[in-house]
Amino acid sequence: MNWTVKLFKSYIFRRAIRAFITVLIVVTITFFIVRLMPGNPIEIYIGQLMSQYGMTFQEAKNAAAALFSLDLDAPLFSQYLDYMKNLFRGDLGRSFVSQGVKVVELIASYLPWTLFSVGISILLSFTIGITLGIVIAYKRGGLLDQIISSISTVLTSIPNYLLGIILLILLGVQLQLIPVSSMRGTVSPGIKAGFTWEFISDVFKHAALPILTYVLSTVGGWILSMRGSTLNTLGEDFVTVAKARGLPERRITFTYVGRNAILPLFTSLTMQIGFMMGGSALVEFIFVYKGVGWALWSSIGQRDYPVMQGVFLIITIAVIVANFLADLLYGKLDPRIKAGGTE
Amino acid sequence: MRENSVLSVQNLHVVYSALRGTVKAVRDVSFELNKKECLAFIGESGSGKSTLGTSLISLIPGTGRVSSGKIIYRGNSKDIDIAKLSENEVRKIRWKEIAMVFQSALNSFNPVLRIWNHILETAKAHGVNDKEFVQKKSLELLELVQLDPERVLKSFPHELSGGMKQRTLIAMSLLLDPKILILDEPTTALDILTQKNIIELLKKIKDELELAMIFISHDLSIAAELADRVATMYGGKIVEIGPTDDIFYRPKHPYTKGLLKAVPKISGGFEELFSIPGEPPDLINPPSGCPFHPRCGYVEEVCKKEAPQLEQVEGNHYVACYKWRGITDGE
Numbered sequence: 052m053n054w055t056v057k058l059f060k061s062y063i064f065r066r067a068i069r070a071f072i073t074v075l076i077v078v079t080i081t082f083f084i085v086r087l088m089p090g091n092p093i094e095i096y097i098g099q100l101m102s103q104y105g106m107t108f109q110e111a112k113n114a115a116a117a118l119f120s121l122d123l124d125a126p127l128f129s130q131y132l133d134y135m136k137n138l139f140r141g142d143l144g145r146s147f148v149s150q151g152v153k154v155v156e157l158i159a160s161y162l163p164w165t166l167f168s169v170g171i172s173i174l175l176s177f178t179i180g181i182t183l184g185i186v187i188a189y190k191r192g193g194l195l196d197q198i199i200s201s202i203s204t205v206l207t208s209i210p211n212y213l214l215g216i217i218l219l220i221l222l223g224v225q226l227q228l229i230p231v232s233s234m235r236g237t238v239s240p241g242i243k244a245g246f247t248w249e250f251i252s253d254v255f256k257h258a259a260l261p262i263l264t265y266v267l268s269t270v271g272g273w274i275l276s277m278r279g280s281t282l283n284t285l286g287e288d289f290v291t292v293a294k295a296r297g298l299p300e301r302r303i304t305f306t307y308v309g310r311n312a313i314l315p316l317f318t319s320l321t322m323q324i325g326f327m328m329g330g331s332a333l334v335e336f337i338f339v340y341k342g343v344g345w346a347l348w349s350s351i352g353q354r355d356y357p358v359m360q361g362v363f364l365i366i367t368i369a370v371i372v373a374n375f376l377a378d379l380l381y382g383k384l385d386p387r388i389k390a391g392g393t394e
Numbered sequence: 395m396r397e398n399s400v401l402s403v404q405n406l407h408v409v410y411s412a413l414r415g416t417v418k419a420v421r422d423v424s425f426e427l428n429k430k431e432c433l434a435f436i437g438e439s440g441s442g443k444s445t446l447g448t449s450l451i452s453l454i455p456g457t458g459r460v461s462s463g464k465i466i467y468r469g470n471s472k473d474i475d476i477a478k479l480s481e482n483e484v485r486k487i488r489w490k491e492i493a494m495v496f497q498s499a500l501n502s503f504n505p506v507l508r509i510w511n512h513i514l515e516t517a518k519a520h521g522v523n524d525k526e527f528v529q530k531k532s533l534e535l536l537e538l539v540q541l542d543p544e545r546v547l548k549s550f551p552h553e554l555s556g557g558m559k560q561r562t563l564i565a566m567s568l569l570l571d572p573k574i575l576i577l578d579e580p581t582t583a584l585d586i587l588t589q590k591n592i593i594e595l596l597k598k599i600k601d602e603l604e605l606a607m608i609f610i611s612h613d614l615s616i617a618a619e620l621a622d623r624v625a626t627m628y629g630g631k632i633v634e635i636g637p638t639d640d641i642f643y644r645p646k647h648p649y650t651k652g653l654l655k656a657v658p659k660i661s662g663g664f665e666e667l668f669s670i671p672g673e674p675p676d677l678i679n680p681p682s683g684c685p686f687h688p689r690c691g692y693v694e695e696v697c698k699k700e701a702p703q704l705e706q707v708e709g710n711h712y713v714a715c716y717k718w719r720g721i722t723d724g725e
């Protein structure tokens with residue numbers, strides 16, 4: 052194994068270690084916040100059992116302990132260790148509301164939809180954003196640049212949930228352009244999942260409004276960043292030298308300007324992933340799109356703490372994993388990262 | 395155009411449009427570049443040297459453009475006016491016929507490409523698709539500039555030092571056997587020792603290869619080591635041009651004399667560094683008459699009225715000054 056390969060390996064390794072530690076910290080913090088919260092969810096549940104079923108405190112406590120597979124008399128720290136042990140076995144406890152249903156199963160049914168809609172949105176938004184950004188940077192000062200730059204500035208200043216509401220009211224209620232009610236949920240009832248046109252088009256139909264909202268609320272930022280970054284790169288000496296070398300315009304635009312202008316955007320991309328996952332709660336709520344964001348929202352409403360805790364954890368892990376992947380990609384695209392040893 | 399010249403610049407004017415007005419960066423410049431010759435352009439920063447250099451490959455930065463004049467390049471038997479070519483036509487001339495190396499040694503290469511890819515794409519851009527040939531040639535050239543070819547070819551730019559990058563760029567500039575090599579302050583970004591090495595290298599290239607060079611520098615002593623002829627630029631004009639020895643030992647223009655005094659003499663120990671008093675001219679509103687008159691110690695009324703033309707001193711030595719006959723050699 053030569054030394055560059057080794058370095059690259061250790062770069063991945065260091066990033067993986069860091070991601071893992073971040074997850075551990077987040078899990079720990081969520082655990083203690085939930086346990087130490089006044090009116091701790093388990094006590095609330097015990098209270099509910101006592102008032103609804105007339106159990107004694109001890110009976111209720113035993114029932115709760117059995118349900119959550121927790122020894123409630125144990126000191127907090129050993130509860131924490133138990134919790135972590137369960138976590139490593141993939142056990143996130145059970146829902147209060149849909150009793151007996153494992154949180155892991157609930158999340159497994161919600162998560163794919165959020166990953167799908169957010170993932171597609173980031174891909175679309177990033178691609179459209181960098182393309183338009185580089186185009187208007189080349190035509191800077193022109194009419195097209197002025198129009199697109201202004202629209203982008205307006206779009207970036209509207210929060211995504213507000214944009215979602217505006218879309219809903221404008222397209223669905225005012226103009227009646229789209230059948231909002233039949234677009235609720237993630238798939239229409241009665242459609243079998245599979246690799247069929249019917250299923251896929253239905254999935255996209257239901258995801259269309261959340262995706263449109265995510266894309267519109269983020270694309271302006273990408274356009275403006277790419278425009279700025281392209282203008283900086285156009286002023287770089289290596290672009291001038293490339294022209295002096297007689298390289299064709301197309302090659303310079305893609306490999307010299309475009310490729311280098313994208314690099315600084317990766318830092319924003321990693322942040323964007325977290326932002327979108329977090330923002331999915333409100334957007335999915337507005338469009339009744341049943342992903343983890345929606346699950347988080349409804350679990351808050353129903354005080355379903357184990358689900359809340361689980362969803363929060365999964366969102367965090369998804370964000371960290373996405374950041375990790377984005378960083379790896381960045382390391383692949385920028386040769387200075389590998390050998391630099393600064394990251 | 396003379397028989398043995400490869401380039402003939404005739405009454406060239408280059409302007410930039412700025413907010414304050416039109417910057418007349420190159421004004422009525424004419425010269426011939428002979429085959430196998432090294433012609434140096436010297437002058438303070440802002441005198442129009444880089445603008446002149448980039449205009450020769452139609453790569454004037456920003457708003458700059460040739461407003462009048464001709465740049466006749468003698469290709470294979472045919473004469474071409476570079477100022478009149480379309481972008482795509484001039485693209486084919488760049489690097490293949492006229493290569494230019496800039497001062498920006500630290501940032502000349504695309505950070506995401508290996509040196510080998512830079513070389514290969516340059517060859518391809520000019521229709522040279524034989525990979526083996528390109529590899530053989532680049533090994534030779536990197537050897538010539540005293541680098542470890544194998545290592546350099548597979549390196550990314552950030553893995554090379556400033557001096558190595560500039561050597562690599564110089565090697566690359568020779569890839570397609572250009573007839574003319576323009577070097578714009580090729581050593582300015584480098585430390586003293588590296589500067590000396592690069593100059594030695596350029597001397598070697600000049601002796602071993604059949605190509606004409608244009609060497610741009612604000613440093614007369616560096617130019618003198620390399621050049622056969624030297625042209626002094628001031629305020630966008632050539633104010634003196636002649637064989638290096640004439641310019642160095644018998645300068646006739648007061649500005650050239652001033653520049654010579656401004657050069658710290660390596661041999662002379664602690665000689666005081668003299669610099670020409672006054673400011674470089676404003677090229678939006680250049681001074682009337684002789685551009686140097688606001689700073690000239692020999693100025694007379696006539697100097698302010700009309701600009702002096704280049705006059706023959708002797709042989710190839712020309713100067714644009716009314717008073718050159720009264721200016722003695724030496725001090």
Ligand SMILES: Nc1ncnc2c1ncn2[C@@H]1O[C@H](COP(=O)(O)OP(=O)(O)O)[C@@H](O)[C@H]1O
Binds near residue numbers: 444456
């Ligand atoms: N991109 C540009 N836009 C406007 N003016 C410029 C530009 N580049 C150079 N100039 C002006 O042209 C003049 C000559 O500059 P330059 O050719 O760089 O001189 P030198 O290479 O001798 O230092 C200067 O007055 C400078 O301010």
Ligand code: SF4
Binds near residue numbers: 649684688690694
């Ligand atoms: S023409 Fe007059 S002002 Fe100009 S350099 Fe000669 S003496 Fe000085």
Ligand SMILES: [Mg+2]
Binds near residue numbers: 440445579
């Ligand atoms: Mg310059």
